[in-house]
Amino acid sequence: MPASARDLTAIFDRNEIPDTYRISFLANSIIVPVYDGIKRDVGLNRGEYLLLFCLAHFAELTAQDVANMSGRPRNSISRGVHRMVAQGYIDRSPDKHDGRQAWLSITEQGRALHVRLVKRFKDREDEVLNGLNAAQRTQLSKLLQKLVLHTSSIG
Amino acid sequence: MPASARDLTAIFDRNEIPDTYRISFLANSIIVPVYDGIKRDVGLNRGEYLLLFCLAHFAELTAQDVANMSGRPRNSISRGVHRMVAQGYIDRSPDKHDGRQAWLSITEQGRALHVRLVKRFKDREDEVLNGLNAAQRTQLSKLLQKLVLHTSSIG
DNA sequence: TAAATATTGTTCTATTTGGAACAATATGCC
DNA sequence: GGCATATTGTTCCAAATAGAACAATATTTA
8 A cells, every 4th residue: 555545646737837747747658668678678778779769760870960869968879889889789880081970870680679679669659649539649749740840949 | 060961850750659759859858958957056956856846736745655756766765855854945754653654845945946946947848838829739738638647547 | 281179989987876675664464 | 462564765786877078080260
């Protein structure tokens, strides 16, 4: 029996920033259990998975690109790159003209892993978003899309 | 000048889980800069702020309550409690009937800090959500509310 | 061309984080 | 009551995280 039988979910609606609270709650609800599973079953941490995810959608990226896209610091990416290269999930080839940077790409093996792992996110996404009917879900997608564009334009 | 002039925002729409990606992106866009500012200006980390936030909306909570509400492990809360008590933002009084637990509550000083800090979230929330007009924003709120209820019911 | 400034990716370091084990207390079961 | 099981909150420890400084290379400016 838990400590208190009081309704702690009251905070959902009775706080000063309900939309922020809800968005954050939903993000965590979808993502956290999936990352936990990936960590447990495959041994990849969040930064490593994000690296794989980014590279699954572009032919080539630099570490800096991934840092920009994922919002993680470059040193985290750097460590992830070395571990993922060692495990055969990504390739790394130094730029021929710019000695500082290197181009990263996903390997066949990495692609296969991505396909397997992204399904976990998709399944969990469906579980959560099934709280809406089809029309509502379309509506939500459009609103989110609009917001993301707006947000990346204001920085 | 950044590394690549390619359009890295293409990933917003061309991935397998666009809604998850968007929700996560929006959550981070709102929350991360505010937490960074709070850390910089007030010295509170995320767990400590969440503790303050939870206590601002309930008269009394146990550490376990806060762990349940915030999704953070109990040891993080425990550490936060001691720091926040030492700084005078929260009070802690052991339960008279159950020697294991203690009741936490926000102090006047803590309340004042909460009022000040939650404004930062509100301002950032508005910046981001101003990408929608009033009707759309209402629509979004309703959809999010519905999803949060659904999600907390499925666990 | 030379010097000042940028950028990339890395290492170093301190902080944050969370799992696991733990002591203290409470509850359930016989 | 007495023994097994829960729960609470804490400490311990290993991993993740991110800021800062750094070396190597490019670019810009004079």
